[in-house]
Amino acid sequence: MPVTTREIHLVARPEGEPKPSDFALVERRLPDPRDGELLVRNLAISVDPYMRGKMTGIRTYTDPYDLHAPMEGAAVGVVETSGDASFPENAVVVHNAGWREHAIVPAAGVRPVNVTDATPATAYLGVLGMPGLTAYVGLLHKAGLREGDTVFVSGAAGAVGGIVGQLARLWGAERVVGSAGTAEKVRYVTRELGFDAAFDYHDGPVADQLAKAAPDGVDVYFDNVGGEHLEAAIGAAKDFARFALCGAISGYNATGPRSGPRNLGLIVTKRLTLRGFIVSDDPELAGEFHRDVAPAVAEGRITFRETVVDGLERAPEAFISMLRGGNIGKMLVRTS
Amino acid sequence: MPVTTREIHLVARPEGEPKPSDFALVERRLPDPRDGELLVRNLAISVDPYMRGKMTGIRTYTDPYDLHAPMEGAAVGVVETSGDASFPENAVVVHNAGWREHAIVPAAGVRPVNVTDATPATAYLGVLGMPGLTAYVGLLHKAGLREGDTVFVSGAAGAVGGIVGQLARLWGAERVVGSAGTAEKVRYVTRELGFDAAFDYHDGPVADQLAKAAPDGVDVYFDNVGGEHLEAAIGAAKDFARFALCGAISGYNATGPRSGPRNLGLIVTKRLTLRGFIVSDDPELAGEFHRDVAPAVAEGRITFRETVVDGLERAPEAFISMLRGGNIGKMLVRTS
Known part of the structure; x- marks a missing residue:
């Protein structure tokens, strides 16, 4: 039975900070799914920093968003009508047709997920989804974390940074240090996530605060922020330090x-390695990620928080807020 | 028999460009070498960009030069008096007690070299010495050159850059592109060294000239210059390009x-790897370097030039000139 639903379209390419008027809420009627397709009612959609890059209209590692079409991104939802025998109705699935209340998606582009008390559906947009995999791939495979390392992560209270710090602890780091943008976030990462030290980057030069938090220097830097943070990390790096560059939200x-x-001259004299990476380049690592991380989440050794905004119509607001640092943990929009 | 000799001391730490008055020519009497030592008469000494960093008084990967002591660096010379049976008189050796006409050196710090028509003594300060090893280690081991790569090297007419380009060709690069600081140098690297294209970075923005020289982008960048060159190379990089950062003479x-x-954000979106390196970290690669490169030099498949200044007293002038780009190929000072 056809459904009437709503979706968010990008209608203008933002100059600087995105504005609500760059988006439009569009009502739409969806047909029944065909063979091999599923009609999914989204429970929650993800808003992520990388989406800002796709709004510019410039192709980078991925195509830009089209104007006057739905924004896309990760979503988790329930199968309402199934055109594929391997997905029963009411199955919970993750897919990439976010920013809408319902979506018709090919079964091949959908992954079933195991919802439990410890791993709710929304966890598959965060700690067990792309952000968690990003943390895992960047820290363990790009930066090559070793036992005894001192790790610095910027954006430590964010969806990725919070997982980086916890993985670092579990994988043998000697000291884990983070930066965040509010006092509340600093408390969150030290008290709830087990970071050894953290600071609010508004409280003074990052270089000075980092020197206090990691007085013996940094072996691994996981960069979510760029700018002044990257300069400070280069300054604090030990010889042969490894940097995983994930993003530069600043x-x-x-x-x-x-x-x-x-201070890029220090890259030579300290023999630093800086590696940019995109999580989608290493899909073969998803298996070991789930094998390693899902039990740690289920047992509470890795914890996470979500900042949830209710209602699809507020997705632009949630996205804009996330770019401003308005979230602790994963920023989500609950759509049903 | 004791000898009277001359050496160059650093007497002031340069601010900005070094001045002749930062150096002093000092006469000195050397005793006979003791057991295990050699008295070497230097034939030529090397002036190298890295020496500028050691003049600052700041420890980086190596100790700074002391004031009122001889500058040190690579030199090639003849054993005049030997206190070690394995080094006969008249043996030609390479050692690190440069910036002087004679030196007493421990035999353990000396390497005998094989002088032929194709490989004169001075070659062991350049193509078969530290600059050649730097090119080899950086291009093959740090940047990981692969067949079919397009390689860009800055400072292409210099002691290191000229070897990088020739190694790249011999090791299967598809296209080799260089930048240099004069029209004569550009002719040298394209006509004598076999670069496919080169440009004078004074002729316009590096980014624009690089885009013309490597229209399909760059897989490997070997950086001797830093600054605008590094930015241009990041802009021209293909996805997954690898950069070996050797120095930043600019x-x-x-x-x-x-x-x-x-444009550092491109490190993420293009998934670039930037590796700083110092050649002395990988002494175990010297064996394969000599095995691979010495025959190529002997057979003329790798060529080199030298810019020679005569007389130890002119070593400061040669050094200052080298930092200004006054050399084609290796800058040397002939001391006897």
Whole structure:
């Protein structure tokens, strides 16, 4: 039976910080799914920093969003009508047709997930989804975490950063240090996530605060922020330190080029390695990630928080807020 | 029999570009070598960019030069008096007691070299010495050159850059592109060294010239220069490009911090790897380097030039000139 549903379209390419008027809420009627398709009622959709890059209209590692079409991104939902025998009705699935209340998706683009008390459906958008995998791949495979390392992670209270810090502890780091943007976030990462030290980057130069938090220097830096944070991490790096560069949210809304770190000469003298990475390049690591991380989440050795905004119509607001640092843990929009 | 000799001392730490008055020519009497020592008469000494960093008084990967002591660095010379049976008189050796006409050195710190028509003594300060090893280690082991790569090297007419380009060709690069600082150097690297394209970085923005020289992008960048060159290479990089960062001569005389590349966000979206390295970290690679490269030099498949300044007293002038780009190929000072 056809359903009437709503979706968020991108209608203008943002200049600087996105505005609500860059988005439109569009009502739409969906037909029944065909053979091999599923009609999914989304429970929650993800808003993620990488989406800002796809709004620019410039192709990078992925195609930009089209204008006047739904934004896309991770979502978790319930199968309402199934055109594929391997997905029964009421199965909970993750897929990439976010920013809408219902979606018709090919069964091949859908992954069933195991919902329990410890791992609710929304966990598959965060700790057990792309952000968790990003933390895992970046920390263990790109930065090559070793036992005894001192690890620094920026954006430590975010969906990725919070997992990085906890994985670092579980995988043998000697000291885990984070930065975040509010006092509440600093308390969260030290008290709930077990970071050894953290600081609010508004409280003074990052370099000075990092020198206090990691006085013996940094072996691994996981960069979510860029800019001043990257410069400070280069300054604090020990010889042969390894950096996994995941993103640079401090610059995502910038309207022009920004000067880079002034201390890049240290990359040579300290023999640093800086590796940029995109999680989707390593799909073969998803298996070991779930095998390693899902039990740790189920047993409470890795914890997570969510910042939930209710109602699809508020997805742009949630996205804009997330870019401003308005979230602790994963920023989500509950859509049903 | 004791000899009277001359050496160059560092007497002031340069601010900005070194001046002749930062150095002093000092006469000195050397005793006879003791057991296990050699008295070497230097034939030529090397002036190298890394020496600028050791003049600052700041410890990096190596100790700074002491004031009122001889500058040190690679030299090639003849054993005049031997206190070690394995080094006969008149043996030609390489050692690290440069910037002087004679030196007493422990035999353990000396390496005998094989002088032929194709490999004169001075070759062991350049193509078969530290600069050649730097090119080899950086290109093959740090950047991980692969067949079919497009390689960009800055400072292409220098002691290191000229070897990088020739190694790249011999090891299967598809296209080799270089930058240099004069039209004569550009002709040298394209006509004598076999680069496919080169440009004078004074002729326009590096990014624009690189885009013309490597229109399909760059897989490997070997950085000797830093600054605008590094930014241009990041801009021209293909996805998954690898950068070996060897030095940043454009900033060595800078008196304050300089802004870094404005496009570091591309490290993430293009998944670039930037590796700083110092050749002395990998002494175990010297064996394969000599095995691979010495025959290529002997057979003329790798060529080199030298810019020679005569007389120890002119070593400061040669050093200052080298930092300004006054050399083609290896800058040397002939001392006897």
